[in-house]
Amino acid sequence: MTSKFILALAGGLLAAVSAQAADPVKIGMITTLSTGAGYLGQEVRDGFMLAVNEEGGKLGGVPVKVMVEDDGRKPGNGKQIAERFLKRDKVEIMTGVIFSNIAPVVAPMTLKAGAFYISPNAAPSTFAGKSCNQNYFAVAWQNDNLHETAGAQANGLGYKNAFILAPNYQAGKDALTGFKRFFKGKIVGETYVKLGQKDYAAEIAQIRAAKPDMVFHFLPGGMGIGFLKQYVQSGLKKTIPLVVSSVSMDHRIMTAVGDMAVGVRNSSHWNADFDNAANKAFVAGYQKAYGKMPTVFASQGYDTAKLIASALKATGGKVTADADGFRAALKKADFAAVRGDFKFGNNNHPVQSWVGRIVEKDSSGKLINRSTGVIWKDHQDAYAKDCPLK
Amino acid sequence: MLLFFEQLLNGVQLGVFLFLLAAGLTLIFGIMGVINLAHGSLYMAGAFASALALRLSGSFTLALIAAPLAAGLVGLAMEVIVIRRLYARDHLDQVLATFGLILFFNEIAAISFGRQPLFMNIPPALNSTVELLPGAPYPVYRLLIIIAGLLVAGLLYVLISRSRAGSLIRAGSTDQEMLSALGINVKMLFALVFAFGAMLAGFAGGLAGPLLSVEIGMGENILILTFVVIVIGGIGSIRGAFAGALLVGIADTLGRAFLPGLLKLMLPPAEADGIAAGLASMAIYILMAGILIWRPAGLFPPQGRSGA
């Protein structure tokens, strides 16, 4: 009787173990699919799923189950979804977060639950410095990098003074701080606008009066497009050029504003014209799968999936069951990134190159972002030195 | 000084633009006593219609005609199906039912056009600047908005104070029974007034399209501004709406333009920027609260009807 019971128990356990081995690795993707900024999340998701579909539902040879939910850009929603993912679905890898106001909610919950947090986009300074975490990885960049690079590019272009503007919220202030960190010229005007503002008549008049060499702005999504249109209308774009970061002039925005974008300088860690095998395959594959050009966000989603694939392959599909192994494999970043050179710094944030870009028309009259040259090689963020990780 | 003139003009432009929305809203309230939160949805309908018309026809003139037409039709449907049943209800019911309309229209727009903003380009002929004063070039398109808004204001004035339709409307706001006794179809009159208000909102949406982006929820932010305008002006008064619109437009623009500079004289720059931006976005609400405390029924309360 007892032995029978033990046998049955053992059999049950075995069945459970083998079932577990066949279970796919659960990946929770909390991203922003709705609201005006919804295309960012859609691009990240599409880029990510392209990598998964290339392998027929696997990453690194390991079956994965990707669950995608929309946070509507609201931290409250993000928290609820994270709770469901972590408590009910027991995801082992959390990814997808686009906006820096969602990350401070989702990341700590994920880390507390012992899962891995791998960001394809948002990387606020909070998690890059002294509060960095061994299970928190940022694949795209640290937020400040985007705007620091614009500052460096402005130096390279020889501008002596600049007018800068951003929405009156944390990411906006970080952007202007980032720009000023490396810009060597003088700031002749610094303006904060209301988040979601659509009409920039007052600000454009201030710019005209300040007569700067250039204008830098960080106005995400629709805000930036409205600004550009009104800026062109005011006739200022002909005399005072715009230098922005990649997120303010991605492929979507460029095609949305059309010819008005021509001549806008921006900087990025990735561009569709990068000449490496992984990127060529990615750009072609993306166009084939979705019938459109990928944006920088799609490239980040794709790289994130490839990074996870490399680590899953190294551990044979074990994530939290072999957390040390999975972590070490992630940190190695042993995959061909579409952006070219890529490695993690001590704080699990990228150390990578940045290039300048300019919007032009190609021979067929289509708008493209052309790479103009390397601004920085192996650039790291300013917070890494405060991070105790090795 | 030149900068101040330009900013003042910007303020007037915003004010005139707000008037287009406020006129319809205040007319509808003044006559039918309905508070319509979905007025912003009509503005959005106009903007989407003009974007669509421009895309299909390539003609900006057609787009500007399509905007009020579409909004007028949507408005008419809205009146017949929902608003009509709210005339006899209290304000709370009106607020809630029209809040429901907002949710509905936003989702309909999302389903039909997606959540991405649509973009319309300004016709090249209007995409330039004129020098009103030497050294102060001003975008032609914004000037066009000012002119269009002033024309509408003039038209409304004549319509309401001089025409038979206007006297019917004025009578409707005071004595509905007498109108019915005279054999006038009050139901029809109300529906037409509502549709007219909707057309004005749609026209504003059409004008806004090329300047701002056309997107879901574009109506809500402007709606709140519009409410501030008509509350300041005195709900139900066209004259009040005009004064309120200019006041709000100018206060908002000048606040954004000059508050940072002013505060920097008193505070360290880093703090001044943030506080100024905050104050600038609060400016019109402070203005509204101030005016209501001073004159609880607004600047120009209409005579016939109490502030209610």
Add this chain to the structure above:
Amino acid sequence: MRRRIFPLIGLAVFMMLPPLATWIGEPYLVSTFTRIVIFAIAAVTLDLLIGFGGMVSFGHAAFFGLGAYVSGIIAHHAAEQITLFGLPATDQALIIWPLAILVSAAAALVIGFLSLRTSGVHFIMITLAFAQMLYFLFVSMEKYGGDDGLMMLERNPLPGLDMSDDWSFYYLCLGLLAVVLFILGRLINARFGMVLRSIKQSGPRARSLGISSLAYRLTAFCIAGAGAGLAGALMANHNGFVSPALLHWTLSGDILIMVVLGGIGTLYGPVLGAVIFLALEEFLPLAFEGAGLPGFKEHWRVVFGPLLIVIVLFAKSGLYGFLLGKEAADV
């Protein structure tokens, strides 16, 4: 009769919810239930204004958000060990929550005093304007995260209770809802409530009877603000996060809808309203998915909007009124 039994049944159901969630294998639902209970507190206090005082406030989220920010900010100071107005900050719930209530009540006193000079639509709009003002104030408060909001790593500790345990927190919120309902019930049936209702029905007559209408209405406004402040503090603890979204005008609209869904002028109706509203919010998307329309999942409002209109037009007394028939109206 039904009037007495329903609240007891309701309480019993609410008590049973967490074990039920565990039993059906969806323990995370406790979090949803907690949200419902917290919003119920905000909704019943708003109903004191609308249903009993005739004051249609469209800015209730202001007090809700204020309460949330008070607990968020004090906890932030405690966590970072920075003094607040020269005093050492604490994270103790017993100090923070009463403060949240107090600050919200004080704000309600000022806002109410100014707003109550107006009536009708003007009152609706001025309460909205004050809420928007506070919204933009917090958006521009860089020190406390501005638009991004403020994290609270831990819930405010309460002696004798493990606050990190979701069940404990749920039952605590439920207990507070019961306390709020008890107090409101006593108030409404006391002289205060009768005077308030008589002012609602006939402002001028009440005044001629020598009743200071302003004093009564202002008191009600402060009580409602205080209740919303408590709900806000609980929400901050529940979310572990505060942001200006808690003061946004659409949230005021949401709370208003809860009151109407449940039944205006009933004590327990808004609780039911909160249940329906948040349940719809949670399950309408899933219903679309279940109906084979996953593409419509994010468009659940396309059904919810018209539903709201229908309820306003045809079911004015709300669900509670529907359940209770005539009895609901007399509290």
